[in-house]
Amino acid sequence: MKMNIVERINKLKREKNAIILAHNYQPEEIQRVADFTGDSLELCRMAEKTDADIVIFCGVDFMAETAKILNKDKKVLIPEIKDTECPMAHQLSPEMLIEAKKRHPNAKVVIYINTLSKAKVLADGVCTSANAHIVVNSFEEDEIIFGPDRNLGYYVEKSTKKKIITVPKDGHCYVHKKFTVEDILKAKEKYPNAQVLVHPECDPEVQEMADYVYSTGGMVKHVLNSPEKEFIIGTEVDMITRLKIELEKKREKKKLIPLREDAICEPMKKITLEKLERCLVEEKYEVVLDEEIIERAKRAIDYMLSIGR
Ligand code: 13P
Ligand code: SF4
Structure with a gap:
């Protein structure tokens, strides 16, 4: 029987002992095929502890570089290198x-x-x-x-x-700069019972007007654990995808409203299922960093990982 692309990716992943890590802003199809989805810190911790031979990072350039620094003897791949830089x-x-x-x-x-x-x-x-x-x-x-x-x-x-x-x-x-106080006022008018969660990359006045300021991982914990039922999400739009997937797993329904529909991180959207399959087949693009850079940059990352969240 002919396999679909997700089945082919899963087969290749098993054959090559590869792990797929994806950031919370990745498109839905990538989040669904990934072994682990998380915020930057959670992804670092996962990259540090994995025993896979190949780490495939679905995210932007600095995230894949960080995974390489934490795994200098492993093959770290990013499915696309063109336009995947975080500005x-x-x-x-x-x-x-x-x-x-x-x-x-x-x-x-x-x-x-x-x-x-x-x-x-x-x-x-x-x-x-x-x-x-x-x-x-x-x-x-x-x-x-x-x-x-x-x-x-x-x-x-x-x-x-x-x-x-x-x-x-x-x-x-440039994505978080888009959010304004007016966006919050408008959203609150339409959804008066919703809590407003924003990322600390938003402007100060937006942070001040929000109910909570969280990393993307913090938003997941808050939405899953809160008794509230409606949330306005002030970060990249695919954060809603991550939250939706987690709520699905718990068979729970909560209303998730994006603070802006156009809060899209373009570099994050350059990863597709086709590129992910090619990445597994051809084992490219490999993240290559100078040995000395790895050693020296690792010290600063290890310091963070040693002191915890
Ligand atoms: P998080 O670490 O909160 O996932 O944020 C990463 C990021 O790039 C936000 O724009
Ligand atoms: Fe970079 Fe902003 Fe995209 Fe985060 S949302 S990866 S900071 S451009």
Whole structure:
């Protein structure tokens, strides 16, 4: 009998002892075929502990690089390399960090996981949106150089007494920048009983108006555990897909409303089932990083993983 593409992917995956990891913003068909779907931190932890021979990362460039850093002796593949860069990750250059360190010699450097490996080598610690405040507060120093997301910097500032020096001044995510206070007001008018959940990459005034500010993994936990029945989701639209899949597993129904229908992360949508199958067959595109970069960037990632969520 002729197999469909999902069956072929599953067969290849078994034959090659491969694991498919997918971020919460991946398209529905990818989330459904993945072995594990999660936020950046959950994906790091899964990449760290897997005993698969091949790790296939369905996400954007910095995420696949992180999986490689945590698995230097394994084959790490991304199904597409064209246009899968996270624009925010490219906003913080090593030169900017070197310059900031010169200006603030006593500061520690904490950078968002949404950065390239060549920036991570200069960091004392990496963080995700789920643990940024914990990583920042784990250092004794009073000053922290933090980048590239200015809005995550704002979020962290609220849970620390430390001085946060953001580099660059205007680092941002083009998807989360779209959300406005008006979007929340409109959504609340239409769905007065819904709770508003937004990501810390949203602008400060949007964070302030929301009921909760969470990483994408935090949103999953909140929606699944809350007795509430309606949620307005202020992050990338496929977050709703992830929540829908989790609710399906629990045979539960809750109303999920996207804060904006056009909050689409284009680089995340470049992964398709066809590309995933090709990736398994041809074992490309392999993530290749310089050995020294891996060693040095791993220290900052290991620091984060050692202190927990
Ligand atoms: P999470 O770590 O919350 O999944 O966020 C990753 C990201 O890129 C948000 O835009
Ligand atoms: Fe990068 Fe924004 Fe896409 Fe997240 S949503 S991967 S920060 S562009």
